[in-house]
């Protein structure tokens with residue numbers, strides 16, 4: 643998506659260790675008109691899928707997912723990061739290794755909000771190694787629901803998550819794919835895609 647690529651190019655900051663900071667429009671301050679364009683593009687890309695629910699993970703997925711959901715006219719469920727897992731059977735639970743914080747945390751979703759009748763679009767801000775998405779997929783599949791697709795704002799194509807998910811057959815659409823970035827020069831290389 644050209645608009646997003648241009649914005650990353652203009653306002654993104656390439657950090658060491660493969661981290662891209664986009665705090666000024668996506669991860670801290672949020673540009674809602676950009677999110678709105680991203681929502682319209684994801685709706686176009688998944689127009690044929692019978693999506694009735696969006697799933698994301700707190701915190702930085704929530705803003706994007708909420709705006710995307712308006713384009714689909716469906717509710718958003720966000721997986722919560724929990725201190726401890728209460729094994730009373732009312733929650734789907736999984737453990738996710740955090741790319742940015744380097745630690746493992748527990749994630750929960752109430753069984754009330756996702757079930758076998760659901761056709762889910764998973765949304766997140768970044769795709770790096772794919773651990774966050776693996777956890778969300780595990781929750782959807784353990785609920786007996788269907789993963790219709792995955793919509794990502796920024797995929798880092800030099801990390802293995804995207805390739806692995808596509809090889810496993812998931813329908814993954816990333817609005818911008820960064821194939822290389824250089825913290826010294828700030829130079830970014832985007833993958834060519836057939837998109838808006």
Ligand code: 5GP
Pocket residue numbers: 660661662663664669702739740741742766767768769770771772773774775798803
């Ligand atoms: P993964 O689980 O795919 O390794 O990492 C995805 C999660 O880590 C995303 O939810 C995102 O919050 C965070 N993340 C991964 N890489 C980056 C990055 O380069 N910049 C920022 N801001 N967040 C990232």
